[in-house]
Amino acid sequence: xxxxxxxxxxxxxxxxxxxxxxxxxxxxxxxxxxxxxxxxxxxxxxxxxxxxxxxxxxxxxxxxxxxxxxxxxxxxxxxxxxxxxxxxxxxxxxxxxxxxxxxxxxxxxxxxxxxxxxxxxxxxxxxxxxxxxxxxxxxxxxxxxxxxxxxxxxxxxxxxxxxxxxxxxxxxxxxxxxxxxxxxxxxxxxx
Amino acid sequence: xxxxxxxxxxxxxxxxxxxxxxxxxxxxxxxxxxxxxxxxxxxxxxxxxxxxxxxxxxxxxxxxxxxxxxxxxxxxxxxxxxxxxxxxxxxxxxxxxxxxxxxxxxxxxxxxxxxxxxxxxxxxxxxxxxxxxxxxxxxxxxxxxxxxxxxxxxxxxxxxxxxxxxxxxxxxxxxxxxxxxxxxxxxxxxx
Numbered sequence: 483x484x485x486x487x488x489x490x491x492x493x494x495x496x497x498x499x500x501x502x503x504x505x506x507x508x509x510x511x512x513x514x515x516x517x518x519x520x521x522x523x524x525x526x527x528x529x530x531x532x533x534x535x536x537x538x539x540x541x542x543x544x545x546x547x548x549x550x551x552x553x554x555x556x557x558x559x560x561x562x563x564x565x566x567x568x569x570x571x572x573x574x575x576x577x578x579x580x581x582x583x584x585x586x587x588x589x590x591x592x593x594x595x596x597x598x599x600x601x602x603x604x605x606x607x608x609x610x611x612x613x614x615x616x617x618x619x620x621x622x623x624x625x626x627x628x629x630x631x632x633x634x635x636x637x638x639x640x641x642x643x644x645x646x647x648x649x650x651x652x653x654x655x656x657x658x659x660x661x662x663x664x665x666x667x668x669x670x671x672x673x
Numbered sequence: 674x675x676x677x678x679x680x681x682x683x684x685x686x687x688x689x690x691x692x693x694x695x696x697x698x699x700x701x702x703x704x705x706x707x708x709x710x711x712x713x714x715x716x717x718x719x720x721x722x723x724x725x726x727x728x729x730x731x732x733x734x735x736x737x738x739x740x741x742x743x744x745x746x747x748x749x750x751x752x753x754x755x756x757x758x759x760x761x762x763x764x765x766x767x768x769x770x771x772x773x774x775x776x777x778x779x780x781x782x783x784x785x786x787x788x789x790x791x792x793x794x795x796x797x798x799x800x801x802x803x804x805x806x807x808x809x810x811x812x813x814x815x816x817x818x819x820x821x822x823x824x825x826x827x828x829x830x831x832x833x834x835x836x837x838x839x840x841x842x843x844x845x846x847x848x849x850x851x852x853x854x855x856x857x858x859x860x861x862x863x864x
Binding site: 517 | 679680701707708711720723742785795817818839854
């Protein structure tokens with residue numbers, strides 16, 4: 483798979499085959515990709531917590547909000563929930579700033595998961611305090627994002643945006659549609 | 674090249690073979706990768722300006738700061754300067770926030786360049802006002818990062834960090850050394 487194919491296959495998946503487990507070794511492998519990425523001023527202030535433990539996963543799940551535009555959907559049901567999480571944290575004892583390191587490492591980790599036949603979703607809406615308490619995080623680690631991971635059990639398609647409406651939607655067959663701006667709309671100019 | 678190889682090859686290159694040009698079509702191809710990436714709330718508020726034009730490039734160059742830790746180095750000399758730039762901008766008319774979209778698109782673009790035999794550097798220190806004026810940007814486009822691109826003309830190696838010293842350095846042979854935290858230091862825990 484070349485990079486373009488990999489990036490296109492890396493969709494935000496929110497429903498998974500819960501019977502397909504992920505191992506701690508697999509998480510380590512994907513997090514290792516983050517080690518080799520660029521970091522602003524090379525500070526490398528991001529830290530990672532992984533979970534493949536069903537009990538820990540069950541503890542994290544209730545604190546997460548899913549797919550803001552699908553207001554009628556409460557999130558994945560039992561049997562289709564994430565089998566692993568990677569919590570991306572900012573170690574404030576190392577650096578006050580993180581520049582754009584978080585996006586860089588997240589894209590690297592998710593592409594790694596997709597290359598291995600898995601996938602995930604970046605969750606930014608969750609109860610920070612409750613998750614930090616559950617995971618017994620020290621104060622200097624601030625949770626930035628939670629990656630929910632598993633073997634995807636849904637189809638996600640990209641389509642050209644219409645009327646500037648960015649809201650993704652799910653059709654009657656359960657297919658998830660994501661409107662994307664056209665390339666010419668993204669490019670201000672090339673000279 | 675698998676993803677791990679690609680990510681390891683994607684170093685921050687600051688010296689280039691200036692005789693090796695990049696075309697507008699190549700920039701379009703790499704920016705297209707950004708179109709297929711995740712975006713917070715799917716807002717897709719980032720815009721891109723590309724330049725492969727020697728005159729525009731010469732106009733941008735003086736406003737950039739290079740390699741903060743190499744205080745003795747003034748940046749790439751004539752003959753080893755970037756042959757292309759991608760200016761990553763936030764379109765404030767679309768969304769006030771950008772979440773971690775910028776890191777996601779930057780990693781995707783740079784991996785695309787590396788896959789095609791090029792490379793680049795994320796520059797965050799530059800004269801924003803002067804660059805915006807030079808490029809005649811409207812007020813709603815805020816410059817976030819400038820990617821300097823070309824055919825790399827330097828060797829960059831990664832090594833394990835020592836004494837928590839994150840400063841990269843260049844040896845007497847011109848090889849650029851980048852200390853990276855060990856994987857076990859990045860992982861808070863995996864359960």
